[in-house]
Amino acid sequence: MPLRTSLYDTHVRARARVVEFAGWEMPVQYAGILAEHEAVRTRAGLFDVSHMGEVVFRGPKALEALGRVFTNDLSKTRDGQAQYGCLCRESGGIVDDVVVYRRAADDLLVCVNAANRAKDFAWLAGHAGGADVKDESDAWDQLALQGPLAAQVLQRLAKVNLSALGTYRFAPGEVAGVSCLVARTGYTGEDGFELFCQAGRGPALWAALMESGKPEGIAPAGLGARDSLRLEMAYRLYGSDMDDTTTPLEAGLAWVVKLDKGDFVGRDALLEQKEAGVPRKLVGFVLTDPGIPRHGYPVLQDGRKVGEVTSGTRSPSLGTSIGLAYVPTALAAEGSTFAVDIRGRAAAARVVKTPFYTRKQG
Amino acid sequence: MDFPEDLRYTREHEWARKKGDRVVVGITDFAQHQLGDVVYVELPGVGDPVKKGESFGVVESTKAVSELFAPVSGKVVEVNAPLGDAPETLNEDAYGKGWMIAIEPSDPKEVDALMDAKAYRAFVQEQE
Numbered sequence: 120m121p122l123r124t125s126l127y128d129t130h131v132r133a134r135a136r137v138v139e140f141a142g143w144e145m146p147v148q149y150a151g152i153l154a155e156h157e158a159v160r161t162r163a164g165l166f167d168v169s170h171m172g173e174v175v176f177r178g179p180k181a182l183e184a185l186g187r188v189f190t191n192d193l194s195k196t197r198d199g200q201a202q203y204g205c206l207c208r209e210s211g212g213i214v215d216d217v218v219v220y221r222r223a224a225d226d227l228l229v230c231v232n233a234a235n236r237a238k239d240f241a242w243l244a245g246h247a248g249g250a251d252v253k254d255e256s257d258a259w260d261q262l263a264l265q266g267p268l269a270a271q272v273l274q275r276l277a278k279v280n281l282s283a284l285g286t287y288r289f290a291p292g293e294v295a296g297v298s299c300l301v302a303r304t305g306y307t308g309e310d311g312f313e314l315f316c317q318a319g320r321g322p323a324l325w326a327a328l329m330e331s332g333k334p335e336g337i338a339p340a341g342l343g344a345r346d347s348l349r350l351e352m353a354y355r356l357y358g359s360d361m362d363d364t365t366t367p368l369e370a371g372l373a374w375v376v377k378l379d380k381g382d383f384v385g386r387d388a389l390l391e392q393k394e395a396g397v398p399r400k401l402v403g404f405v406l407t408d409p410g411i412p413r414h415g416y417p418v419l420q421d422g423r424k425v426g427e428v429t430s431g432t433r434s435p436s437l438g439t440s441i442g443l444a445y446v447p448t449a450l451a452a453e454g455s456t457f458a459v460d461i462r463g464r465a466a467a468a469r470v471v472k473t474p475f476y477t478r479k480q481g
Numbered sequence: 482m483d484f485p486e487d488l489r490y491t492r493e494h495e496w497a498r499k500k501g502d503r504v505v506v507g508i509t510d511f512a513q514h515q516l517g518d519v520v521y522v523e524l525p526g527v528g529d530p531v532k533k534g535e536s537f538g539v540v541e542s543t544k545a546v547s548e549l550f551a552p553v554s555g556k557v558v559e560v561n562a563p564l565g566d567a568p569e570t571l572n573e574d575a576y577g578k579g580w581m582i583a584i585e586p587s588d589p590k591e592v593d594a595l596m597d598a599k600a601y602r603a604f605v606q607e608q609e
Contacts, residue, residue: 136517152543153518343517343544409565411521411541432543433520440521462539 124169125260125321133339141234143170146341155344156435159307160479163266163332164340168313169321172236172256174229174243182224184248188384189219190367192377196221201287201304204375206242207385211366211392215239216357218304220289228255228300228315232357246384260321264328265311265340265348267479272332273312277301281312295327306345308352308478347432353403353443353473359414360401360429360443368392369445371401399426400451403473405439406459408466412442417460418468420450428459434475441475442468482605483510485576489552489592490601496576497552497592500583504553504592507580508540508571511605516542519571522564524549524581529557531584533591538581540571549581553591559583 121144130137135146146167148155158164176185186193191204200221206214215235220228231239240254264273270281279292279301289302297320305311316324329337346356353371355361361370368376368389378390406412412431417424431442442459450457453472458465488496494512498505513519521541531537531551538549561580564570571579586592596604 147544148517151518153520347543409521410523411546413546433541435520435543 122170124167125319126167126169126325129322129325130167130339135339135341138342140342141170141232143233145170146339148341148343149339152341152343152347153435155338155340156347158336158338159266159309159340159344159348160436161267162336162338163264163268163272164307164338164344165325165328165332166263166265166340166345167261167321167325168263169260169318170233171261172231172233172239172254173259173261173315174231174240175253175255176227176229176243177251177253178225178249180249181227181251182221184246184250185219185227185229186380186383187248188243188246189217190372190376190383190385190389191219192380193219193221193227194380198223199288199290201289201302203287205367205372206239207367207383207389208363209385209388211368211385211388212363213357213361213365213367213370214242214363216355216361216372220300220302230261234358258318260316260318260324262314262316262321262324262328263305263307263311264314265305265307266309268332268335268337269309269311272328272335272337273301275331276327295324295331297324297327299324306354307348308354308474308476309348310478347435350430350432350441350443351434351436351474351476353475355401355443356430365401365445366392366397368397369399369401397448399445400448401429401443401445402451402455402470403441403443403475404457404468404470405441405475406466406468408468410459410461410464410466411440412444412459412461412466412468418444418446419458419460419465422465424460425450425457436476444468446470482514483576484598484602484605486598488576489595489597490604491550491552491595492604493550495550495552497595498580499592502585502589503558503583504555504586505580505583506552508549508575509601510575512547513572513575513579516540516545516547516571518543519568522568522571522581524560524564525557527557527560531555531557531582540568551584552595553584553586554588555584555586557582558585
């Protein structure tokens, strides 16, 4: 039996098309993926992301303990700051990619992927290191308000000064009378916010934001637009672009791996891989022949399979076909060319710099 | 949902329209609605053979790839080339400007064996 977020009825009333995703019945689209994508790029879009999990580390050992299972360097953060990074196995394989919200040194909230909730909690609880580790996923609803006009829409309702809230910062505060953690984070490449509130309060928050955002042309947005938006930014998606068998170095996430911060789970393997050189890399590419690359399509060189597409779509913003693929390191440099096997046809592709899309500066 | 009376239909949600000695083919209103925004169409070339029930091309939405199946056997005699640059036409006008190919059927009676509008409407209602 699939799970439903507090907002399920809200989505059905908004005539969403609901699909099963990571064990949840979630809206994949309302008016249409292209229209929702455009709303987020040019105005504001509202997503229900309550399916995401929340694991909390508390106690005097919390910061240190979480730092031992997290690849990024939490000692560089202050209270009220969020940080992106990976949880790795001893092998260096990625358990999950997560965002840590540091409420205090003894109170950190880890936002995890919905599909990995049970796995992550087991992993983190198994590496508690003296911290009090709890799965609080059922206690939270989560909405993402994203787009260049998101701040304008939210400020009208929020008792938080948003102009003082920088990227990857967060603060507690009321939004339309609902107690929230207001975080300037997101997965779209636009300015925007993620609002964590008590489970069950999501629908009231949703209704208030939709009403407040009418002058700005706010639109409800589903998982379809969330995927095309994140892919234009080359943001990795766990389960598609990385998993327990890929390392952050291979996945292009070396920037969140701080090998010099002290010991953490997976460090030895990652250090060894860094010194030996990674055998394959996740690269962004554009298709220069017609077609759309999709997850699982083979990457060919001289007719031989040398890699695999992990994500692909037609970019709604750019009008080109874009994708991410694992390729041998020798093929990973910008400008390198290879072919993608599209249902038996070899379509030419070229490695490009990412993100594919650059935010319009307002 | 629109089910024009003058068309024949397949279980894979293509429509077929008899036009002189040709059969014009496209996807139904139900199909375009299920697909969502169509962003890419791949069609055969003029002169290519097609076989009833076999794939003659693909249509892709932002999320997914769907194969197109020929309602009748024969030879492709015309292709709606503008669809390549304007795949959204399939969402806007599935039964008109969104037509895909015209087939010269090897057996002109084959098209009559397909579902009529009433049967197809019932088939779609079963699916929902």
